[in-house]
Amino acid sequence: MKKVISWLIRFVPRKYLQRVGGFGLKVVGLFYRGSAVTCPVCSTSYRTFLPYGRIKPRPNALCPQCLSLERHRLIWLYLQEKTAFFTAPLRVLHIAPEACFIPRFEKLHGDRYITGDIESPLAKVKMDIHAIPFPEKTFDAVLCNHVLEHVHDDIQAMREICRVLKPGGFSIMQVPLFAPMGDVTIEDTTITDPRERERLFGQDDHVRKYGRDYSRRIERAGLRAVEDNFVNTLSREKQKAYGLVPGEIIYTGFKP
Ligand SMILES: [Zn+2]
Helix, strand or coil, X not given: CHHHHHHHHHHCCHHHHHHHHHHXXXXXHHCCEEEEEECCCCCCEECCCEEECCXXXXXXXXXXXXXXXXXXXXXHHHHHXXXXXXXXXXXXXXXXXXXXXXXXXXXXXXXXXXXXXXXXXXXXXXXXXXXXXXXXXXXEEEXXXXXXXXXXXXXXXXXXXXXXXXXXXXXXXXXXXXXCCCCCCEECCCCCCHHHHHHHHXXXXXXXXXXXXXXXXXXXXXXXXXXXXXXXXXXXXXXXXXXXXXXXXXXXXXXX
8 A cells, every 4th residue: 555655646747646646645644644743734734744756755745635745835834924925815826726725725815816827727727827818917926836947938937927916016936946956047948858858957847957046037037036045944843843844945036
């Protein structure tokens, strides 16, 4: 059983896992019930989260109840503690929406919460991030996590995010950052061989690998970039209890 689960969560792409794996993992979760860790997204407690990751699974990563990973729990806490996301009625665009967030953000913001994606059936609006189908200054917040490493022109995509944000609005734009991190982002959209992409950019559907210049790229799109080491302001105990990765930076772009 354990082997089957570990195979399932390692090799089934996350978008399918979110659609079909949910029920099975909830059952698995019953065997992991405890009090050592708590998922802030779904408020469920376990003795540990499940391991997750394709090549080298990370321990204590996946919430069996809502399928949140470390980064989702971090974003949730960040939105809660450092923004008005949970307290003010906001117009929100959620690009490539993560399943663990959708029902909860819908409850918070109702019709003002819009999900968009080029292919995901989880999203309400079918859209290309290079040409977001909304007028300028529409949204208070844009969530766009683990998207920019896949798209043809990330600067154009971020310019579009900047365009649809209201002045003073913010966008959370997490991207995967692999160690060792280069000084400069490497990209080549002409490479289409999955193995070559995996070797160069870390995954078979990535077209670039971000470097330490990521914030400068955000600024090239007209946003003010902020790198927030929010997770390290939490105690070690809290980091452990929420299953967070110490040092994981939150990248935010603010519309001037
Ligand atoms: Zn959860």
